[in-house]
Amino acid sequence: MTERQAGATPDNPQEDQFDAVWGNPRGWRALTIVxxxxxxxxxxxxxxxxxxxxxxxxxxxxxxxxxxxxxxxxxxxxxxxxxxxxxxxxxxxxxxxxxxxxxxxxxxxxxxxxxxxxxxxxxxxxxxxxxxxxxxxxxxxxxxxxxxxxxxxxxxxxxxxxxxxxxxxxxxxxxxxxxxxxxxxxxxxxxxxxxxxxxxxxxxxxxxxxxxxxxxxxxxxxxxxxxxxxxxxxxxxxxxxxxxxxxxxxxxxxxxxxxxxxxxxxxxxxxxxxxxxxxxxxxxxxxxxxxxxxxxxxxxxxxxxxxxxxxxxxxxxxxxxxxxxxxxxxxxxxxxxxxxxxxxxxxxxxxxxxxxxxxxxxxxxxxxxxxxxxxxxxxxxxxxxxxxxxxxxxxxxxxxxxxxxxxxxxxxxxxxxxxxxxxxxxxxxxxxxxxxxxxxxxxxxxxxxxxxxxxxxxxxxxxxxxxxxxxxxxxxxxxxxxxxxxxxxxxxxxxxxxxxxxGRRAAQNPWQADTLEWATSLPPSPYNFASLPRIEDRHPLWTRPDLPQSIARGEHSLATADHGRRETWGTDALTGRPSEIIHLPGNSLLPFIAALCIGVVCISLLAKGYWIALIATVASIGVLLRWSWENGAHPAAAPDARTQPGDLPLHSRTCDGPGRWGMGVTLLANGSLYLSMLFGWFYLWTVAPGGMTGEARLQHWPLLLGIGLLSAAVLWLRRCLKRLRAGDDAQLAGNLTAVTGLGLAQSALLLWALLDAGLAPRASAHDALLMFAVIYLLVHCVLGCALLALQSWRVRLGLVNAECPYEPFVVAPLWQYNLGVLASGYVALLLFPLSWSAS
Amino acid sequence: MNGARGCRRLPTLTAAALTVPLLGGCSGPLSILDPAGPMAQGVAWLWWLMAIFFSLVLLAVGALWIHALRRTPREVTVVEARRIEKCWLIGGGLILPGVSILALLLLGTPVGQRMLPLPVEGEQPLRIDITAHQWWWEVRYPDSGVVTANQLHIPAGRPVDLHLGSADVIHSFWVPRLGGKLDMIPGRTNVLRLQADQPGTYRGQCAEFCGTQHTHMQIVVIAHAEADYQAWVEERAKRRVTPLAGAAGEIFATHCGTCHRVAGVSDGARAPDLSDIGSRPTLGAGVLRNEPGAIARWLHEHRRLKQGNGMPAHDDIDDNQLDAIAEWLETLAP
Amino acid sequence: MRALLSPCHPLQLVLGLLLWSLWFVLIYGGLSVLCAFAAPPATQGQWTLANLLLGASALPLFAFSGWLALRGWRAASNIEQSSARRFVALTGAGIHVIGMLATLFVALPLLILPPCV
Structure with missing residues (x-):
């Protein structure tokens, strides 16, 4: 790591640059603050x-x-x-x-x-x-x-x-x-x-x-x-x-x-x-x-x-x-x-x-x-x-x-x-x-x-x-x-x-605290620190009481903002060793619009206006996808992607950034929802007083075939990414499209199986939960396809390539997750009832 | 040390807040601390034991904390500090709670076990079926076919098994002086074993929030000496009421009888059985005391007295007829 | 994959209690299923096959957690490691010990109570 030494003093243009990049707008534009x-x-x-x-x-x-x-x-x-x-x-x-x-x-x-x-x-x-x-x-x-x-x-x-x-x-x-x-x-x-x-x-x-x-x-x-x-x-x-x-x-x-x-x-x-x-x-x-x-x-x-x-x-x-x-x-x-x-x-x-x-x-x-x-x-x-x-x-x-x-x-x-x-x-x-x-x-x-x-x-x-x-x-x-x-x-x-x-004006670090939040100015600027220090122990402000000043003077790392990016360090989860520069998106109205759309969904469901709810759902998905579009190598995500020689790369130029971790943690939440659903399924079979009635009328072969297709897709995707990681992006777009095709075929099979089963979700909890579970699987498979299709489009537009390989790596875990839930869903929803009725 | 002055006020405050209720004593018609049966007795003992022990723990921790704030610490070496740290963490953080919860689990679990409806040798517990409705209790004695509502007659001195179910939402059966509560869940039957040691009257209350009139879903338990109980059951089992004559009788049959049962008169099953309404302690599951004239008042004003209850308004019935019905109902007491 | 299983990997910070949670689900679910299918009569008290089976399931977990704890403790005493890795190893070992104790404590009621009442 090289620390960019910039001899910044409080009254030099450094601060203006940071304010230009990080500043909060006023008026109605305050809605865009992130x-x-x-x-x-x-x-x-x-x-x-x-x-x-x-x-x-x-x-x-x-x-x-x-x-x-x-x-x-x-x-x-x-x-x-x-x-x-x-x-x-x-x-x-x-x-x-x-x-x-x-x-x-x-x-x-x-x-x-x-x-x-x-x-x-x-x-x-x-x-x-x-x-x-x-x-x-x-x-x-x-x-x-x-x-x-x-x-x-x-x-x-x-x-x-x-x-x-x-x-x-x-x-x-x-x-x-x-x-x-x-x-x-x-x-x-x-x-x-x-x-x-x-x-x-x-x-x-x-x-x-x-x-x-x-x-x-x-x-x-x-x-x-x-x-x-x-x-x-x-x-x-x-x-x-x-x-x-x-x-x-x-x-x-x-x-x-x-x-x-x-x-x-x-x-x-x-x-x-x-x-x-x-x-x-x-x-x-x-x-x-x-x-x-x-x-x-x-x-x-x-x-x-x-x-x-x-x-x-x-x-x-x-x-x-x-x-x-x-x-x-x-x-x-x-x-x-x-x-x-x-x-x-x-x-x-x-x-x-x-x-x-x-x-x-x-x-x-x-x-x-x-x-x-x-x-x-x-x-x-x-x-x-x-x-x-x-x-x-x-x-x-x-x-x-x-x-x-x-x-x-x-x-x-x-x-x-x-x-x-x-x-x-x-x-x-x-x-x-x-x-x-x-x-x-x-x-x-x-x-x-x-x-x-x-x-x-x-x-x-x-x-x-x-x-x-x-x-x-x-x-x-x-x-x-x-x-x-x-x-x-x-x-x-x-x-x-x-x-x-x-109130009396507060001095720097008024309580003589040990933690870094007291190294900012009071109240803090939106970027917190003009430069990011290296931490050697658990109590940085006790061992180095001059940190607030040296941070403000820009004596530590990432002390410039002339590139127009909002930057912070991406570090190793265990050791804190820097591994990339994370560039953060700037102010945006998209979150506000997305929340507004979801709000419309909520209100129209309350008023039982299901058509409006459907339209608003589509709109919010559209806004969220637009949001995801302004990532990675998109100019809105990083207007100037050049780094100094010897610096660590921007996270969008690596294969592992916060987005990938975010996908992982989100899938953990999603998995918790899925496991709760399976808990409900097993619970109704075993403990519920009425006992489950009805047999699974889902056909086995479409699901088995679907698992096969999705496994092939996941393996294929894995191979693509392996080559991409090695710097080879030849035919990437075509490969991603083909993988998407496999996923779509599998989704179609699942949809057919659902329609063919003729479930009666109002007549029994069994059919209702089964239908819910299959729709859950279906939504995820379609979502995986949509995201990967967008990636292959980005490859064609030159937003994803060997230089900027990041985003397909973010999407890939979703496909693995989909395979996992599809396979375990098959076992739980179709095989388990068979063994239960047999015993 | 301005704040420390405040700390000294604490014990006084706490003591004041504690003594006030103690003056009132532990007794009360619904008091857990005034047990009248073995199940409630066990829990009352547990409470006093835990209350004393945990109060001591609370006082000790609070006192230590305040003392630590006020003392002037002497200089300690790093090694000494490490030893002191270990003492606190292991002694207070592990041993104290570890031993406490181990003791509590070993002591408390068997208490709970004795309350379970385990099989008994010899005479079997009396079975009574109770079904909860929004907002009243249906009580059936399967051995004798007796049906009543909002009151429960039991023999004192021997266990009864209450088979609890619900007709609509989740309710919970609870007679604090006799024992713990148990939920009444649609689709399930739970068995609660209770015993009253002495004849007497005990109050119960629905303990799981069940809608608008959750408050007015009370039950009265009347424990009889064995012989009295037998007499009551026999009386009730053979009881046939003579129908009310005239227009009022007609109105009762067409308006009331479709929902309410009166042994020998009507056969409705949607609402409380009225065969012994005159002898019940309360009306509307706890809304009114059943005094002379109370039934008439209930019939006239029940929409106001118990908002949301399932009985239709009686605006279409002539007041005199309503009073005649009320007068007749008052006589229905075995 | 090998790195993932190392006693110094942060995974050890959750593994001990994750295993405990899985075991907890197993005995709770196992009890429900046992009672739905082969409920022993309540007269038999706590000394039933169901209690024995569920109780026995605690032993392998206890032993495995013990081994993991020992492994973490050894790794933490290796002074060639960085302080962060030693911290994780020792804290992970602590979590395994907590898992062991939690297993024993939760299994305790199996000695006192009949299974399906």
Whole structure:
């Protein structure tokens, strides 16, 4: 690696160049911004708005429950209020907020200039915003979802909740989840592939580990819910009986799919918050985090074990007790990695010299509240105890202790800590303390006593209660506490707003932190760093306090922008050795248009305008393909592709760049959806009470022939790419076209098999799921063909060749994936039922 | 150390918040901590054990944390620091939670096992079938053919097996003072074993959110001494009601009887059996106390009293006839 | 492919618990299938063939994870490796040990509970 030494000083044209390349436009063109700093802030501000709406709903709930027999709202409105409160807080506040913070911080912490897929960040934000608006609009139409935030069917089904209530939830949340998954994919790839030179995995800031695990969990954990939502929406809109026991379905399948997502979700929210704690404490103690490796171990194990707990939300369903005990044991097990983190923080405090400040106050609050929630969590993991308190206010108290304690308190600590970063000003001390104490007191008054209310037998989700059950006083106390908490939130908001006006100007690195995000200017420029330093250890700003200055002076690598490219380093996932220069796309309106189109799909499905939905779907696919067109050697992706002699190549001139990793991680998400679908299939065959009826009437030979064709296609593609890698692009276009042809023939066979089978998807869950699975396979095969056909076109246009071989390597994994799902799908859908009926 | 001052307020706050409910005591018609049967008793014990142990853990961790914040640390060498780190991580991070959860699992799982409907030797548990509807409970005694609704009569002192099912959405059967809850899921039958040690009245409540009137889906369990229970079953099994005479009787047959059953009068199956409506503690599964005149009020105002319930409005029936029907229904008490 | 299986490959950071997850799915699914087909009578208590089979499935996983952990630990003590690779090897070994303990703990209820009630 050669470091381009450019003797830049703050007042030389270097900075103007960077501003020209990276600058954010104003006015309506702000819609085109893709920069992670802006997108991260947008996520957080939007999240805050949804938090306030959710909070207002909570106030409504507490007002209704303050006294016995109240009639502030009727049951219908009350049910909408608690459903929307849970939904908003979980899906539109907690996850996006944490993702927004990560989107803002991660590139800065790992010494990169932006995330690796900036347009995807932008798409994610717009999907989140539009989905959130659609969901919230239901409140004003009196059509809000009202079956509880976990939407148990049959209550949420068309028969028991007529009207668009549940549709708003299913479609709106799926829309929002596009945003969650895309941010997840992007964070994983950015953390793995764009760290600063020399930042090996063991030198990564601990927050990076937390976010890496969280993002992975999103990638694997959200698809089951996306699948569940699609199936339930199909049941509601098209009458496909996936969850109807009278037609071979099972309502408990929904619960499995929901909690298969729902429990990891809790840790998706908690881990980034714990990451904030692990980042802040060492700074305020002035010493490194105790047990870095232990914490990494804890975080990874939490990520895995949290996928083995989902049934603990279903202990009262009537599953055999031994099966429950497995999940009970796994639920208790998760206490250990959490305890490791708690004691690592304690040891850091013990060995360090704690400085007292506002963020620290929130951390103390976090520990007390969260540990309490964690301990009641262990209690709930015990099956017989759960049988009593499940679905009572004890659980309501527990989850608020865990979520508010485990997410909101660290979030506030983090927001105060990074406030100088957002605004360039320091937070206040006095008003902030008032906000903390009001919130802390209000929270504990509200929820501590609620454990007791639950033990006295008050179920959750009842809209009123009679006097004489012993619930009057505790409920009144809770309601009073909740209003104190609301005043606390208002104080915090006031403090935030005032600080932008009156806050003291922040000095460079105001908290004497160790991580790279404090090496940017305050507030940061869109490119974060004028030059990218080499990282030698875990605490760059402690060992080299002059880094901010030397970075600004352009004394490190990639210090020029006269080529007009947005650049950052592509590095090796393990060692952090630079392997290529990633050139990032600039501002673009395409993500906004794509999100708009998907929004139209969502709204027209809600209004049951299926033709408009179809047109909008085609339009959004068109926009996305146009987006993919402006990649690689396309002039819009890199106006000037020349590099200095001796420099590393641009990623689009290699065979392995972030896009390929992005494809891999996306396929992981896709695979999770596919496996959830197979889980549903096997579940309905084995466990569902009705048992599967009907035989697979799909013919074997078209599928077998299709597997043969697709195998040939994959092998052929592999050979093409091998030659391309070796620099031989002769007849590339023809070969790619031929491979596409094989794929199309296979898709045609699959389509024929589907039409020939004469399935009756409204009559049985078996046929419905079979049809869904085959359509899934079909869509993927056609998508593979479309993308490869575009590649062969690009070869003809000279956009892909031996010089720029990158993109076919991005598409290839999709074909391998398609072969994998087709073959395993054949075994599961056609062979398995044969053996099952035989036995 | 401005914040540390705040920390001192914590214990006071916590103590205040804790003592208030304790003054109220643990009893209550739906209290888990006021057990009246062996299943609930086991869980109550578990609760107290866990509450005490985990409160100690919480206090210890909180105190350690606050102490660590306030102490002035002495200088330690790198080697010493490493040793201290290991102590914290292994002692607090592994051993403490490891031993706790191991103990909890070994202690708690057998408690759960004793609540299972395992086969018993000797006298078999009494079987009762309960089907949940939006928003009421249908109770059937398969041995004697007795049918009732929103109340459950059981013998005290011996186990009963409740076979739980649902006719529409998912509900959950829960009588906190007798034992844990179990979901009632369409397409499945779950078996819950309960036992009341003493004769008495216990309250139950649907515990899985089931729609608009989830709140008003309550059940009353009446445990009798064995002889009283037998008497009740016999009385109910042979009970045949004399139909109401006149126009009101006609109206009952055409309007009410198509959905409601009254033994010997009508045979409807969509709505609660009314053969013993006069003796039930509540109306509308917990909406009204069943006092004199309550049935009439229910018939006139049920759309308002229990929004969303399945019974059609009675606007087309003359008020006097409605009152006559109500008066007659009040007499239906075995 | 060889690089992928090296004890210093980042794959080791997930492999231990990935195996555990697969085993977890296996015993949960296996139990469901066993109970659907050949449910032993509840009177038999916990000492049934089903419990034995499921319990026995923990042993190979335990042994294999143990071997992987040992391998990682050895690789981590090799000072010729770069610090990043040693970090991964040792952390991976830790994950394998966690996998072993998790396997034992989750298998524990097999000693206490009858399979299909």
């Amino acid at each position: 920069n992670h700093t802006t997108i991260g802030l947008r996520f957080m501000i939007t999240g805050l708005v949804f938090f306030l709406i959710g909070g207002l709903l909570a106030m409504l709930i507490r007002t209704q429950l303050a006294l016995p027999g109240q009639e502030v709202v009727g049951p219908d409105l009350y049910n909408q209020a608690f459903t929307m409160h849970g939904t908003l807080m979980m899906f539109l506040f907690a996850v996006p907020m944490m993702e927004g913070l990560a989107v803002y911080l991660i590139p800065k912490m790992i010494g990169a200039r932006d995330l690796v897929f900036p347009r995807l960040s932008s798409l994610g934000y717009w999907c989140y915003l539009f989905g959130g608006i659609i969901l919230c609009s239901s409140l004003f139409l009196d059509l809000a979802p009202k079956a509880g935030w976990f939407m148990y069917t049959p209550l949420s089904s068309a028969a028991h909740t007529p009207g668009a209530h549940s549709d708003f939830w299913l479609l709106g949340i799926t829309f929002v989840e596009i945003s969650a998954v895309s941010a997840g994919v992007e964070l994983v790839v950015s953390i793995l592939r764009s760290r600063a030179p020399g930042m090996a995995l063991n030198r990564m800031p601990i927050y990076g580990w937390y976010i890496l695990v969280m993002a992975m969990m999103i990638v694997v954990g959200f698809p089951p819910l996306i699948l569940g939502s699609i199936l339930l929406e199909l049941e509601r809109a098209a009458g496909m009986p996936f969850f109807d026991p009278s037609r071979g379905g099972d309502p408990v399948l929904w619960q499995h799919l929901f909690w298969l997502f729902g429990h990891p979700e809790v840790y998706i929210i908690f881990l980034p918050a714990a990451g904030i704690v692990s980042t802040l404490l060492p700074v305020f103690c002035g010493r490194p985090l105790v047990g870095y490796r232990w914490v990494v171990l804890g975080v990874i194990s939490t990520g895995f074990i949290s996928f083995g707990l989902w049934v603990h939300h279903m202990f009262t369903v009537g599953i055999p007790q031994l099966a429950q005990a497995f999940f009970s044991a796994a639920s208790m097990l998760v206490a250990i990695p959490t305890a490791v983190q708690v004691f690592s923080w304690l040891a850091t405090l013990w060995l360090g010299k704690p400085r007292y400040s506002l963020p620290m106050l929130w951390l103390v609050g976090f520990l007390l509240v969260f540990v309490c929630g964690g301990l009641t969590g262990v209690m709930l993991a015990l099956v017989p105890f759960d049988w009593q308190v499940h679905d009572t206010h004890f659980v309501v108290a527990h989850m608020h202790y865990v979520l508010v304690g485990g997410m909101f308190f660290p979030l506030m600590a983090g927001l105060y800590y990074w406030m100088p970063h957002f605004s360039g000003r320091m937070p206040s001390e006095r008003l902030g303390r008032w906000g903390f104490w009001l919130f802390f007191a209000g929270f504990n008054i509200t929820f501590l006593i609620m454990h007791w209310t639950g033990l006295l037998g008050m179920p959750r989700r009842i809209y009123t209660y009679e006097t004489g059950l012993g619930w009057d006083l505790p409920n009144l106390i809770s309601s009073v506490g909740s209003f104190i908490m609301a005043i606390g939130v208002a104080t915090l908001l006031l403090d935030f707003v005032l600080h932008f006006r009156f």
